[in-house]
Amino acid sequence: MSANQNQEVCIFNRITGQSTTQLVIPNRVNYRNKLIDLFVTNPPSGGYADIYVGSRVYMRFPFQVSNSTFIQPPTTKYDGLGGFGFFIKKVLGDESLFPNAAEDEEIVINLSSAATEIDAYYLQCQGGDVTSHNVPGGSDYPIKPFIDIFTYTGTTTGAGQMITNEMVPTGLALLDSNRRISPTKQFIMYTLAVDYVYVGTNYTTYNRLHIYDEENELFTPLDHSGLEINILSGTNDLQYLFNDNNYFKVSPPYTFNPNHLVTLLTDVSVVQGNGSTLYVYLMGIKKTLSGGGG
Missing domain, CATH: 2.60.120 (Jelly Rolls)
Structure with a gap:
């Protein structure tokens, strides 16, 4: 551990959904989890993913119908980003808007109907504030x-x-x-x-x-x-x-x-x-x- 106890140190992780309709990133005491990308293989046409941080829906992310591309499996990226990461980082240009969960909150991703597979990239961070729900990206944050x-x-x-x-x-x-x-x-x-x-x-x-x-x-x-x-x-x-x-x-x-x-x-x-x-x-x-x- 760093001598500076308040310095945030993050590790990059990958996880696959526990079913074809849900992916859960479990909470961990003394850590904050940050969802930084989401991938869906064969997403249901016109469907969506509801992303929860704790008990709150953080946002709904849509899937394509026939002529657009919002989300793809991990093999398809732009500049290293999947569709979710692209929206937050490239379109909005603000990485602080990536959803993040305090030590007592899970991140849960529920699909509107079954896909073939759900995958996500996330950061597990130690140090800094791991308890507040009102930090940027937090479940209670007003933006x-x-x-x-x-x-x-x-x-x-x-x-x-x-x-x-x-x-x-x-x-x-x-x-x-x-x-x-x-x-x-x-x-x-x-x-x-x-x-x-x-x-x-x-x-x-x-x-x-x-x-x-x-x-x-x-x-x-x-x-x-x-x-x-x-x-x-x-x-x-x-x-x-x-x-x-x-x-x-x-x-x-x-x-x-x-x-x-x-x-x-x-x-x-x-x-x-x-x-x-x-x-x-x-x-x-x-x-x-x-x-x-x-």
Whole structure:
């Protein structure tokens, strides 16, 4: 042990899930565990991983549908990072946001449905503060990485179809039933992405995505044309491929403030069969302001 008892010393570890739906990093007295990457082999299409630190859901991390790549097995990385590490370190640019557990907390990763295998890289750290839940990355820390997942199934053609279904864990929704941001939350968006089935027996062609903050349309305020999301056209603004370092970078990041009305609309040009579900991912950092819960 170092002569400086407060100096943090970390060891890099790897772990494989205990089942095809769950991975648990057990707590260890006098140590803090930090999840730094996550890998899923054959992830369920449109599924997700809920990452718990102690008893709290730290965040929900999505899986791809057909045209984006959020997560892969350990064989696929960009600059040494899997999809989870890429989001925290490259997109958000803040390693302090990696979830970390105090000595009395486990890190638990639950998948929405079974994959072939779950793997994770983590740091086991000794020294420094191993007890607080309120350090950066801790379960009670008011700033966390956040991916808001919205879904919509377009079954008729037409412009301006509203997207309202927010697919997030209970208690983590950004919007209330009136599509307003909670008065105790602030969301800073670093990127956004879409994914959907666009060929086959049942599919929908989604042409554009419109995002409004109150009355202001983001990205295309002059003509209100919206972002292009037609995958077949080859001009999709919002493809997300972590392994190619390919994503729509919002620079500077855009801040949605408390109580603001957020509206998502899409334009649909083709519906084949029963159509397909559009997944919209708003990706960034959520802050809980004074007086708010986790």
